[in-house]
Amino acid sequence: MSQAQAAVVEEAGGAFTISEVELDAPRPDEVLVRMVAAGLCHTDLSVRSGGLPFPLPGVLGHEGAGVVEQVGSAVTRVVPGDHVLLTFTSCGRCAACRDGHPAYCATWLPANLIGGRRADGSHTLSRAGHGIGGRFFGQSSFATRALVDERSLVKVAPDLPLEVLAPLGCGIQTGVGAVLNTLRPAYGQSLAVFGSGAVGLAAIIAGTWANAGQIIAVDLLPQRLRLAAELGATHTINAAEQDVPAMLREITGGRGVDNAVESTGNTGVLRTAVDALAARGGCAVVGAPPFGAEVAIDVNDLIAGKRILGVTEGDSEPETLIPFLVAQYQAGRLPLEELITGFDFADINAAAESVHSGASIKPVLLF
Template identity: 55%
Template sequence: MTAGRAAVLEAPGELLVTDVEFADPGPGEVLVRLVASGLCHTDLGVIAGGIPFPSPGIIGHEGAGIVDRVGEGVTGLAVGDKVLLSFTSCGSCEACDSAHPAYCETWLPRNLLGMLRPEGSADVTRNGTPVASHFFGQSSFGQYAIADERSAVKVDAGADLTVLAPLGCGVLTGFGSMWNVLDPGEGDIVAVYGAGAVGLSAVIAAAQRNPSQLIAIDLVDERLRLAEEFGATATINAGTEDVGARLAELTGGRGVSLSFDTTGNPRVARGALDAAAVRGTVLVCGAPPPGTEIPVDIQGILSGKVLRGVTMGDTDPATLIPLLIALHAEGKLPLERLEKRYPLDEIGRAADDMHHGITVKPVIVF
């Protein structure tokens, strides 16, 4: 057993930083001493009770740290390795075999629900009583995490783990969704709805493809200014402007060829569909409460419009994370402009700041 502290979700809206015990890693697992962990909107959804996860439990899924112990069968990692933690997958289904692990047949129970764990997987306990963990194969809101080997991506010994922590989900999702799925070209008109960490990462990715227009939409002027800094050619404040009318004006009535809705709000997705061009694509991500539906006018999509969903940017973390690290080193992925650091004891304030748009990407430091 390894003693440490963690932010335990006791019930919706109730995070308590408390002492816990981390068992030795089981087969295929590593014990990671965390240096930092990003806080993601999916975490906020769980904290608010909109996304189911057992309680008391530990969430968090953008961990970054150093391997402290390795379990049986682990071959790709060793004690002392620096790692970034991302989502987990089975590694053997058709999607995993074809380099699409975000669409693993068992992705949902392995990652979001905390219900499917490998045989012999190690537990986190508090006073001898198990605490739910293994969120996204890691549960990184603690000083340690018991992580699947498949959740961990080894990085260089000199890597700044605190800066790079958000790569595991938010940045990976936004960048990957634009880079891998929408794949804009120079003739495309691109719109990104929501300029949080996911949306801004998508803006950064799109800007590198030089589309004819790159439009960012949000409610917070400071985030829109960041989007312009990162390459947006125009911005729209959805709180003060008519988004549909502005998009029609900006596109000369043509509509948007590639839209990315990061908000998880069905009204936003419907608006993106209405504003889409003939044969345009609207890509949606996020984790709204189960049962959330997007209203679709069938007549409105008969012009070849496509509504498509995406999980984790349809990425293989082992492939995309090294690319993101390289782009950061080249100054093309300015993570520092998104981040604000908080100690573990202030994780509640970090969540509130993110919820209210004060901070784009909180990073919990240990």
């Protein structure tokens, strides 16, 4: 058993509180990682607010990056001293995992989002002798140490900046994968991205890699739209000031958009995105509203061949996509520094507030 300082959410709607926790000894398929950095994602904040179920008190965090300290007896991916990025976990045995789609693992929800424990019901984290929610996305990386599932690990070279690469584990791979893995736009097709946060901006960057024609960024904040234009958007729409459907019709010559990414989690925005599709167009649904949220769709409109595609983690196979993203960063094609703002771990509540205010696109906690 080892100790760590962790940001604990005590109850839904509460702040993060720094508290000492105990980590269980690694099981054969687990790895103890000393955290260097961890991205702060909207999913973490949705759980903290009570919008997504997770056993509280508990420790969140699912974009970790750090150095391996100890490995379980059956671990083969890494050894102590290796530098790693942390991502979601999966069983590796179900049909989806065997088919190369671990983001749709049969165990995904309990293993990553809502379980808070191992499959056998045991806790990975405790405080003052009582088990608390942990194992979030196989990691719970809002702590100075994390006990991590082996399948959540991706090894990277030791000379790479972990504080920059941490967001690859969720937000960046989600946006990139929604475009490259799910929509797969044909050369010159249009792409509209609703929401210019980290996921949306990653989708815009991926659109440039896919040689999309018109790349349209839709957001409420002028500063995010300016950054979207710098990163490759050919058109921007300020939804606070402009008629989004009318602007999309004008930009596409009345045809509608071939591809859309909805990253806001707002059901009204999703309806707008689907309505804006051209015949045979596809909308990748990435944003996650509270469980049970519904949206009305004109069924007859779908008969024109429109597709609504739910996307988890960019349909990523992390050991393939994350090294690809690292290579794009090294080649200067993925300007992560433009997206991130560093915060000391102790300032996690300020980091969370910066997301709500729009001041930060991707806060990264530094340990």
